[in-house]
Amino acid sequence: MAHQVPEDGTLLPLMEEFYTIQGEGYNTGKAAYFIRLGGCDVGCHWCDVKESWDAELHPLTPADTIVKNAMQHPSKAVVVTGGEPLIYNLDHLTSQLQQNGIKTFIETSGAYPLSGSWDWICLSPKKFKAPMQQVADKANELKVIVFNKSDFAFAEHHAKLVGPNCKLYLQPEWSKHQEMTPLIVDYVMANPQWEISLQTHKYLNIP
Numbered sequence: 001m002a003h004q005v006p007e008d009g010t011l012l013p014l015m016e017e018f019y020t021i022q023g024e025g026y027n028t029g030k031a032a033y034f035i036r037l038g039g040c041d042v043g044c045h046w047c048d049v050k051e052s053w054d055a056e057l058h059p060l061t062p063a064d065t066i067v068k069n070a071m072q073h074p075s076k077a078v079v080v081t082g083g084e085p086l087i088y089n090l091d092h093l094t095s096q097l098q099q100n101g102i103k104t105f106i107e108t109s110g111a112y113p114l115s116g117s118w119d120w121i122c123l124s125p126k127k128f129k130a131p132m133q134q135v136a137d138k139a140n141e142l143k144v145i146v147f148n149k150s151d152f153a154f155a156e157h158h159a160k161l162v163g164p165n166c167k168l169y170l171q172p173e174w175s176k177h178q179e180m181t182p183l184i185v186d187y188v189m190a191n192p193q194w195e196i197s198l199q200t201h202k203y204l205n206i207p
């Protein structure tokens with residue numbers, strides 16, 4: 001990272017921010033303001049936001065500006081995503097959001113230490129860079145992407161690492177969804193502690 005991102009989290013590389021409906025996981029269907037931070041070195045070959053990977057392409061933006069922008073929208077929920085948002089210190093951003101009455105949700109691979117104060121943590125672990133146990137301990141939702149059959153065993157491995165109240169989701173990898181969705185359907189019927197998560201925003205043609 002050649003960007004000099006200050007460690008106090010007052011400036012963050014912002015790729016985009018947009019108001020939409022959470023398409024995935026437990027909060028599917030709820031309006032939320034999305035904050036997408038640039039920078040990720042996890043390297044998922046099927047990542048649907050590869051443009052986010054190079055942090056330097058995304059301007060360092062005051063966290064306070066991001067908070068002001070978030071406050072302009074009717075939903076009082078923000079989803080912080082990326083890129084991998086936990087590369088950065090998110091304490092300042094989330095404390096300012098919460099002080100302004102906004103709920104904080106994160107989408108993370110868990111590959112970096114947890115920072116920030118969260119109302120909802122979605123952990124989506126990756127084979128390419130294992131999640132940290134401190135993130136698994138705090139996850140409210142485990143969302144495993146199913147790209148091939150081996151991902152069911154990968155999902156079960158991570159289900160053992162999260163807490164007892166963590167919700168469990170299997171989500172088809174988008175380019176393989178025609179093939180993987182029927183396998184997930186059968187798996188969830190046989191193992192009902194799991195639920196299916198679809199990327200509903202892609203079916204709805206919204207961001």
Ligand SMILES: C[S@@+](CC[C@H](N)C(=O)[O-])C[C@H]1O[C@@H](n2cnc3c(N)ncnc32)[C@H](O)[C@@H]1O
Binds near residue numbers: 046172
């Ligand atoms: C782009 S990632 C950004 C946040 C973080 N780096 C992570 O991976 O959790 C947001 C969510 O999209 C999921 N995702 C990324 N590419 C996908 C794809 N091709 N199909 C299905 N889900 C995908 C990730 O697993 C994650 O749950």
Ligand SMILES: Nc1nc2[nH]cc(C(=O)O)c2c(=O)[nH]1
Binds near residue numbers: 049107201206207
């Ligand atoms: N609508 C919508 N829901 C989402 N849930 C997680 C997303 C992400 O890219 O992190 C995402 C996204 O990009 N759009």
Ligand code: SF4
Binds near residue numbers: 043044047052083084
């Ligand atoms: S960790 Fe997230 S942002 Fe990074 S490559 Fe994987 S899916 Fe993409």
Ligand SMILES: [Mg+2]
Binds near residue numbers: 049
């Ligand atoms: Mg997305």
